[in-house]
Amino acid sequence: xxxxxxxxxxxxxxxxxxxxxxxxxxxxxxxxxxxxxxxxxxxxxxxxxxxxxxxxxxxxxxxxxxxxxxxxxxxxxxxxxxxxxxxxxxxxxxxxxxxxxxxxxxxxxxxxxxxxxxxxxxxxxxxxxxxxxxxxxxxxxxxxxxxxxxxxxxxxxxxxxxxxxxxxxxxxxxxxxxxxxxxxxxxxxxxxxxxxxxxxxxxxxxxxxxxxxxxxxxxxxx
Numbered sequence: 001x002x003x004x005x006x007x008x009x010x011x012x013x014x015x016x017x018x019x020x021x022x023x024x025x026x027x028x029x030x031x032x033x034x035x036x037x038x039x040x041x042x043x044x045x046x047x048x049x050x051x052x053x054x055x056x057x058x059x060x061x062x063x064x065x066x067x068x069x070x071x072x073x074x075x076x077x078x079x080x081x082x083x084x085x086x087x088x089x090x091x092x093x094x095x096x097x098x099x100x101x102x103x104x105x106x107x108x109x110x111x112x113x114x115x116x117x118x119x120x121x122x123x124x125x126x127x128x129x130x131x132x133x134x135x136x137x138x139x140x141x142x143x144x145x146x147x148x149x150x151x152x153x154x155x156x157x158x159x160x161x162x163x164x165x166x167x168x169x170x171x172x173x174x175x176x177x178x179x180x181x182x183x184x185x186x187x188x189x190x191x192x193x194x195x196x197x198x199x200x201x202x203x204x205x206x207x208x209x210x211x212x213x214x215x216x217x218x219x220x221x222x
Contacts, residue, residue, distance in 0.1 A: 008150075021091060029058075049086070052072065074106070076109070
């Protein structure tokens with residue numbers, strides 16, 4: 001499945017002359033959270049990007065998902081996961097995809113890491129400028145596997161960013177917390193199973209995109 005971000009918009013930005021795409025990183029985060037909330041183990045998921053600056057942004061956004069692998073395309077070579085989510089990053093008005101996304105061998109490695117579900121996120125208008133990617137987009141379009149994300153997609157889903165981990169201080173170090181108890185003043189109580197189910201149902205309500213993404217990962221017998 002290709003999630004087209006042209007209407008979002010999700011434009012690439014530069015930080016210290018390095019390319020990243022914050023809006024695309026947020027779409028990746030919400031997709032991962034939706035899958036995890038509906039019962040997909042983190043170990044079954046993998047996130048790939050070809051840009052190191054985007055990699056750092058994704059790692060920051062998904063830092064609470066300790067079992068999730070977030071790697072560059074090169075480091076994912078020889079590995080696979082049930083579901084792979086790919087952030088292609090490039091989105092501009094010039095059709096500039098850069099050298100990394102013109103390397104079909106690297107892209108082939110990236111696109112073949114998924115055992116069951118492949119989710120690619122990117123700007124169709126930008127990526128069509130690369131001949132190899134243009135042919136790939138035509139193929140998946142002919143299969144009906146392109147979904148044009150609406151402009152409001154980032155605001156439609158309610159998956160809050162995790163609160164920062166509290167810093168240890170001299171006073172907090174004195175408290176001993178037994179297994180299964182929360183530390184005093186803990187800002188993030190554990191979500192009950194019932195709460196997880198309510199959130200999952202809410203996330204899927206009138207959400208054709210999430211329904212499509214999750215169709216192959218619904219736990220049986222729940």
